[in-house]
Amino acid sequence: MYQNIKTHTVEEATKKLEHYCAYQERCHQEVRQKLKNMNMIPEAIDVIIVHLLEHNYLNEARFAQTYVSGKFRIKKWGRRRLLLELKKREISKFNVNQALKEISEDEYLSVFDALAEKRVHSMHESNMLKKKKKLIDYLLYRGWEAHLVYEKANELVK
Template sequence: MLMQTKKTYTVQEATRKLEHYCAYQERCHQEVRKKLESLHMIPEAIDVIMVHLLEHNFLNEERFAKTFVSGKFRIKAWGRRRLTLELKKKDIGKVNINQALAEIENTEYIEVFNTLAEKKVNLITEPNIYKKKKKLIDYLLYRGWETHLVYEKAKELLG
């Protein structure tokens, strides 16, 4: 009968591993804590490593929030509501969320929204105008765009 042994890490090994993990891509505290738990680190060791990562600037929630918002907005075209929701799921504080959202220029925000809506409306093949309008609205709301913007745009594009 073979015993299944779990690899264990010293605090130094785990710290180096997590430094690399954080340097590779911005991480939030929650992700790092989960990673440490998956390495079977004890709570005291997790705290020591978290403090080290914060002190050496491997971990920074403000920077994470700004990077997250910038990436998801520019690449996935998410609206402010979805961005806020996703950051809250990652336990990011209200101040950091608001600072990150403030980095999006209003003109760019509206431009991205208009481009996304116009592109989507042309891709929907639904012949029934009401169903087409509903599909557009559902799509934009799912992406986290504000309700008033979505309904105004749907009315403008599809009457």
């Protein structure tokens, strides 16, 4: 009837979570889920999270900043997608706005221009309307603002 469920003491779980957070920036939601998956009781989860916060293993502002800079610079995501993903992870509005401020307007627009140009040149579509639609869909999916996307699509696909 009983399954063999691995249990952890608070100390063991704390050590595991210290390593988990030290390896890569984590948000509170990921840490809470990890502890639930380890079958920890809610009181123990709260104690461990407080410990991680006090010892700076867990920091929502730092997570938001590294997340935004990574996804923007590596995956070329726009502000709308970044905002959506951080909301999904229950990051506070203040930390989201602070992290998004880290991206300068010049850098933002130059990344957008480069991404759009690269995408247009890699498309092998002879029908101009289809080509424009594919470019627009691609850029909107990546979270770039609609007014930028439509302007750029009209400029690049004639």
